[in-house]
Amino acid sequence: MKLALHGGTPIRTKPFPLSITTGNEEVEAGIKVLKSGLLSGFVGSPSDEFFGGKYVKELETAWSKKFNIKHSISCNSATSALIMAVGALEIGPGDEVIVPPYTMSATSTAILFYNAIPIFVDIEDDMFCLDAAKIEEAITPNTKAIITVDIHGQSSNIKEIMKIAKKHNLKVISDSSQAPGAKIDGAFVGTLADIGVFSLNRHKNIQCGEGGIAVTNDKELALRMSLIRNHAEALVGSEDERFVPKSLVNMLGFNFRMTEIEASIAIEQLKKLDILNAHRLKLTNYLHDKLKDQDILTIPKVRENATHIYYMDVYRFDEKKAGINRAKFIEALNKEGIPIWGGYLKPLYLEPLYQQKIAYKDGYPFVNNAHYTKKVNYNKGLCPVAERLYEKETIVNIFNYQPLNLDDAKDIAGGILKVIENLNELR
Numbered sequence: 001m002k003l004a005l006h007g008g009t010p011i012r013t014k015p016f017p018l019s020i021t022t023g024n025e026e027v028e029a030g031i032k033v034l035k036s037g038l039l040s041g042f043v044g045s046p047s048d049e050f051f052g053g054k055y056v057k058e059l060e061t062a063w064s065k066k067f068n069i070k071h072s073i074s075c076n077s078a079t080s081a082l083i084m085a086v087g088a089l090e091i092g093p094g095d096e097v098i099v100p101p102y103t104m105s106a107t108s109t110a111i112l113f114y115n116a117i118p119i120f121v122d123i124e125d126d127m128f129c130l131d132a133a134k135i136e137e138a139i140t141p142n143t144k145a146i147i148t149v150d151i152h153g154q155s156s157n158i159k160e161i162m163k164i165a166k167k168h169n170l171k172v173i174s175d176s177s178q179a180p181g182a183k184i185d186g187a188f189v190g191t192l193a194d195i196g197v198f199s200l201n202r203h204k205n206i207q208c209g210e211g212g213i214a215v216t217n218d219k220e221l222a223l224r225m226s227l228i229r230n231h232a233e234a235l236v237g238s239e240d241e242r243f244v245p246k247s248l249v250n251m252l253g254f255n256f257r258m259t260e261i262e263a264s265i266a267i268e269q270l271k272k273l274d275i276l277n278a279h280r281l282k283l284t285n286y287l288h289d290k291l292k293d294q295d296i297l298t299i300p301k302v303r304e305n306a307t308h309i310y311y312m313d314v315y316r317f318d319e320k321k322a323g324i325n326r327a328k329f330i331e332a333l334n335k336e337g338i339p340i341w342g343g344y345l346k347p348l349y350l351e352p353l354y355q356q357k358i359a360y361k362d363g364y365p366f367v368n369n370a371h372y373t374k375k376v377n378y379n380k381g382l383c384p385v386a387e388r389l390y391e392k393e394t395i396v397n398i399f400n401y402q403p404l405n406l407d408d409a410k411d412i413a414g415g416i417l418k419v420i421e422n423l424n425e426l427r
């Protein structure tokens with residue numbers, strides 16, 4: 001078959017629909033809240049309402065039960081949950097936090113909001129998560145914590161990371177935004193760190209439009225995160241120890257509260273988590289089976305004793321074996337009607353924020369910082385694996401969500417195999 005790039009008929013002409021994970025249950029839940037008129041249950045002062053409304057509390061209880069964790073604190077995004085986590089761990093000016101560069105920007109801006117310094121450590125070649133073997137060489141007397149990311153929907157090497165953290169007295173946040181429901185050694189990802197964070201934004205495996213959840217087994221950390229979520233500074237004068245432990249002198253908070261509508265929708269989505277994840281797995285497995293013998297593409301590796309929920313299905317492209325570069329391969333695929341793209345994600349330290357070293361006025365906190373006089377390295381070449389994957393190798397397929405089905409997966413497989421069969425034409 002002639003490539004569409006060279007005038008042939010494309011494998012697919014209809015566009016892929018957007019991800020829709022909600023149904024009647026979410027509609028009814030949202031309407032019930034709307035009819036009640038109580039769209040948020042929060043009050044930012046010492047009372048039962050400080051911890052949110054009926055649906056927020058119900059969601060948090062259900063989340064804790066499902067994920068087998070003591071405390072779940074909902075909020076308006078995973079970005080907010082990350083900020084709550086960093087704040088609860090009392091990370092501040094002069095502290096360094098180890099983080100992979102291959103993640104969404106909010107993983108490391110959460111560190112900067114507390115004026116601490118992100119220290120980027122490279123990722124694994126085959127599973128794209130923070131490389132535990134490279135963490136210790138980055139630890140300094142300033143290191144306070146590690147943020148590990150369960151990227152694309154599979155667990156990072158959390159067991160090893162927790163071991164290193166224990167040895168060096170560091171705290172660990174698991175940014176599990178992309179991986180609700182993935183497991184490692186029988187436990188849900190996000191629950192093995194000091195704090196885990198999940199996203200409920202519209203692209204995720206389950207969603208409520210915008211939303212986030214932080215989880216922990218530590219009561220004090222849970223309370224601190226609840227405070228940061230809801231105007232901590234207005235609570236710290238309270239005599240009521242339910243809200244403010246005596247040990248806490250002061251704290252700044254935000255309004256990161258989740259509304260009752262989002263919470264009611266998230267409750268329904270949580271009930272569908274296993275079904276929605278299984279759907280993604282079915283479509284992904286189909287595609288992997290079709291592509292398993294193609295040596296120019298490496299199918300994502302799944303960590304031992306772990307499960308992958310395939311928020312994204314990311315392949316490695318071998319330009320030497322293909323005899324063409326990734327851009328040419330993607331161009332041919334896109335012309336076949338398959339909107340797969342190359343290069344997830346640009347290593348964060350190559351973004352202007354880090355290259356120019358200016359988060360706040362006069363370069364603070366990177367420079368002009370009495371708490372931090374070191375010169376942090378964000379030079380190109382810092383994390384060669386993340387750079388190579390971004391520049392040459394990663395190919396991203398996201399088309400495994402509801403309402404897509406096996407016919408759509410068939411088109412993707414058909415498009416990829418057609419381009420591979422015609423590589424000679426592209427060389």
Ligand SMILES: Cc1ncc(COP(=O)(O)O)c(C=O)c1O
Nearest residue numbers: 077078079104106177199200201
């Ligand atoms: C790894 C990671 N961390 C954090 C976030 C931020 O999530 P939210 O959009 O809920 O703030 C995302 C969202 O894409 C993410 O993928």
